[in-house]
Amino acid sequence: MGGAFCAVADDFTGGYYNPGGLLTTAKTRVGVGYFYSKLSLQQNGADIPLDRSHRDGAILGFAFTLPFLDALKDKIAFGYNLFQPIDYVMDISVPQPSTPQFVLLDSYTKANIMHIALAVDVYDGIAIGGGAHFTSDLGGSLDLKPGIRGMQGTNVIMTTVDQDAQPIIAPTAGAMLSPGRWYAPLERLTIGFVWRDRYYLDLNIPVTILLGSIPLRLDFTSKLVYTPRSYTLGAAYRFSEDLLVAAEVSYNEWSAFLAPSLKIATDIKIPLIPLELLPGVIEDPHFSDTWTPRVGFEYRGIRKEAYNLVFRGGYAYDPSPVPEQTGWSNFLDGNKHIFSTGVGVELKRVLGKDVSGASPALQTVLQYQWIQKTRHAKAPSVRSFNPGYPTITGEAESLFLGIAVTMEYGGT
Amino acid sequence: MRRIVCFGIVVCAGIGGLLAGFEDADANPLDTFGFGSRWVAMGGAATALADDTGAIYYNPAGVVQADRVHFTIGYFYADPSLKINNYNIGEDRTSGTIAGVITPPMKFSRFKFGGGAAIYIPDKRVARSLAIPYDQPTFVAYGARNQRMVAQFPFAFEIFPWLSVGGAISMFVKTGGGPNFLLRENRPGNEGLWSEGSISATQKGAFFPTAGLLVHPNKWLHIGFCYKAKNEILYKVPLKVTIEPLYVGAKIPLIGESYIDMDQHVYTFFAPEQFTFGVGLRLGGRTAIGADLTLARWSGFRQPAPEGATVYSGGIAAFIPPNPNYPLPPPDFSDIVIPALGVEYRAFSSSSWEVFVRAGYRFRPSPAPEPTGWNNFLDNDTHIFSFGLGVAMLRVEERLRVLRGPIVADVHFQYFLLEENETDKVHPVWDAYGDLRYGGRVVNSGLTLTLCF
Numbered sequence: 064m065g066g067a068f069c070a071v072a073d074d075f076t077g078g079y080y081n082p083g084g085l086l087t088t089a090k091t092r093v094g095v096g097y098f099y100s101k102l103s104l105q106q107n108g109a110d111i112p113l114d115r116s117h118r119d120g121a122i123l124g125f126a127f128t129l130p131f132l133d134a135l136k137d138k139i140a141f142g143y144n145l146f147q148p149i150d151y152v153m154d155i156s157v158p159q160p161s162t163p164q165f166v167l168l169d170s171y172t173k174a175n176i177m178h179i180a181l182a183v184d185v186y187d188g189i190a191i192g193g194g195a196h197f198t199s200d201l202g203g204s205l206d207l208k209p210g211i212r213g214m215q216g217t218n219v220i221m222t223t224v225d226q227d228a229q230p231i232i233a234p235t236a237g238a239m240l241s242p243g244r245w246y247a248p249l250e251r252l253t254i255g256f257v258w259r260d261r262y263y264l265d266l267n268i269p270v271t272i273l274l275g276s277i278p279l280r281l282d283f284t285s286k287l288v289y290t291p292r293s294y295t296l297g298a299a300y301r302f303s304e305d306l307l308v309a310a311e312v313s314y315n316e317w318s319a320f321l322a323p324s325l326k327i328a329t330d331i332k333i334p335l336i337p338l339e340l341l342p343g344v345i346e347d348p349h350f351s352d353t354w355t356p357r358v359g360f361e362y363r364g365i366r367k368e369a370y371n372l373v374f375r376g377g378y379a380y381d382p383s384p385v386p387e388q389t390g391w392s393n394f395l396d397g398n399k400h401i402f403s404t405g406v407g408v409e410l411k412r413v414l415g416k417d418v419s420g421a422s423p424a425l426q427t428v429l430q431y432q433w434i435q436k437t438r439h440a441k442a443p444s445v446r447s448f449n450p451g452y453p454t455i456t457g458e459a460e461s462l463f464l465g466i467a468v469t470m471e472y473g474g475t
Numbered sequence: 476m477r478r479i480v481c482f483g484i485v486v487c488a489g490i491g492g493l494l495a496g497f498e499d500a501d502a503n504p505l506d507t508f509g510f511g512s513r514w515v516a517m518g519g520a521a522t523a524l525a526d527d528t529g530a531i532y533y534n535p536a537g538v539v540q541a542d543r544v545h546f547t548i549g550y551f552y553a554d555p556s557l558k559i560n561n562y563n564i565g566e567d568r569t570s571g572t573i574a575g576v577i578t579p580p581m582k583f584s585r586f587k588f589g590g591g592a593a594i595y596i597p598d599k600r601v602a603r604s605l606a607i608p609y610d611q612p613t614f615v616a617y618g619a620r621n622q623r624m625v626a627q628f629p630f631a632f633e634i635f636p637w638l639s640v641g642g643a644i645s646m647f648v649k650t651g652g653g654p655n656f657l658l659r660e661n662r663p664g665n666e667g668l669w670s671e672g673s674i675s676a677t678q679k680g681a682f683f684p685t686a687g688l689l690v691h692p693n694k695w696l697h698i699g700f701c702y703k704a705k706n707e708i709l710y711k712v713p714l715k716v717t718i719e720p721l722y723v724g725a726k727i728p729l730i731g732e733s734y735i736d737m738d739q740h741v742y743t744f745f746a747p748e749q750f751t752f753g754v755g756l757r758l759g760g761r762t763a764i765g766a767d768l769t770l771a772r773w774s775g776f777r778q779p780a781p782e783g784a785t786v787y788s789g790g791i792a793a794f795i796p797p798n799p800n801y802p803l804p805p806p807d808f809s810d811i812v813i814p815a816l817g818v819e820y821r822a823f824s825s826s827s828w829e830v831f832v833r834a835g836y837r838f839r840p841s842p843a844p845e846p847t848g849w850n851n852f853l854d855n856d857t858h859i860f861s862f863g864l865g866v867a868m869l870r871v872e873e874r875l876r877v878l879r880g881p882i883v884a885d886v887h888f889q890y891f892l893l894e895e896n897e898t899d900k901v902h903p904v905w906d907a908y909g910d911l912r913y914g915g916r917v918v919n920s921g922l923t924l925t926l927c928f
Contacts, residue, residue, distance in 0.1 A: 131877045134877060135877040155678075
């Protein structure tokens, strides 16, 4: 549905798209799926080689109302979602700042994401929810002193590795309104609002290398997998039992973007020798805030005794926050057009048995992302060996395939 | 096929709750301090008895014994006071929140299936991986080894009313890859340039299984068995530095382009393979007695200090001697057998309240050899005494209306007494630390609250 789901959020992913949507239904919702995505990036018309041109992973989640009784029955719900790449938990690749790169697109799917959410029905027709993304950063130090200490006649390297992982918790909040509860003509309308705080992984590792008796100190920091703070407002209208249309718009605070390039502080002191090493600095990326509109529909087009077929489609336009790259860096991300379509098979009978109570379904999705071509001209102050000198172009596309098995059961 | 297996493992690791997709330090804090005040108070002798969220850690086969949703949340605080040569080394405390949930069993024909999740979240950090030089004295059972998050995701089947089997998966993260640096000198001609760096690293999941078996020959006798696989992660820290030609004030480069290639690695996150056999007795509805015997295979413990080589090439190689890798000798730890005994007695009972008192004892012999040589991996024979109280509120549905109940609050107190050891070094003059006297105590207390829906 093009991601236009904040005012729908009625399946196992509801806690992620809108924590307030967890109470859309009292049924327990469970889903597990697999996705595959492939990236194709180009610089000056030539392919950019990637360590991982394709990525795949598992998506799973559940949502259910807590089994309270009486006044709290179906009033509090919990949701959990996990996005887990198959081959890794986190894949960090930070090129040198001047290396041409699609800094936003290439960050995608590089780390696992865990999201939990809780929703409360605060008033008839109004549910609010809160949640959080959980991940961890890396800190600590690598005290890589190739110190030589005599041991049983041999010299042995003595090293201390002290790595500290701190939790990163990025909060989300959402609300789901059903105005039909107060004004009957609007009973087919739902309105959703979601706020997501920004998050990024904070890499901060000091390294000490002992060159003979001379310490070389390298402190490097990086902000990885930056995701901006965003505000999303959406509406969904169910024209009939079979047709649902949704639209939303997000405001993304990309202006606070922190470039992932390594910031390096160097320190080496050699007696009587005037050696000074240059630090590694990061230019302010000067990204801009963006608005992202999304639209989508869901149509239960075929109803049979044993199954239903549901067709979905959507579109989103994600403008690039990246300014023209006139300086040292070469961030090539352009405006993004996202087209998506999918089919769901809702099973009602399997091998002659009625399974409608568990509502098993198979969902599929195909998404194509087209990143428009960008062209950047360097300022005269940029040295000629910058890979973007004097001009550079970038273009990209991405294909995403997914499949999921879902179930809904219980509830009222 | 491998990808299908990987996908299955990833899915299993996530089902039931929170992912342990976080880094870990040496070994498992739950092995040291236990999970849930009820079972900690009983000395951890829970392999045959645990039928609540404690079963997730002690024996996953017990998960299917719960007849409704259990949710447990708690906190514990363990404060070590460890001394070397009468000096308190200021070892880090271990404290954090525990939580667990068990789903009600689902029935398929005559089989029952249950699942859940348990998690321990430390106060200070997700994980700390601290590897220190080989000869620096360290208590291998404490310190950084307990500074990490732990999560387990169990599942269990009741095959017959008297036989259940279960398993659990925990996931750690192993890291590979590191940074590359290109360093430039601050000199005339380098205006507008900076030093640059890149990093390429991948964290991959490492999965460690637990399996359990539970037999109930009759109502009062319970027999349990639990297997926990060895945990160990190889942590690699490669680092490459390129230094452009250095002029150091001259008009021509005095030192040509130089390269430093460091490759450090360390085995960390070790927890021994464990086989636990347990017997539980429920006598007259008032008393429960548990006894466990655990074989912990510490002989698989590899020396935890970093090892590696550093290669210098190019200009600076003429000034700095090479640092080849000399393999460090193994620590020669031994397998140990850990007995544990626990008792629970229902001291008070009415239609609305029940009060339980609990006590337990566990003896953990040291797997470490006497450190007479160059390494200083320290451990002591340890007596662990524990006791606790539990209060259960019954008829909750009548009182609070919103919950079926019962609601149970448990507290525990645990005292570790490390027998003092005295070691005379073979080479006391050459040794950086000399003869050692070491021992101490650890005090752990905590509470848990369990809601039954």
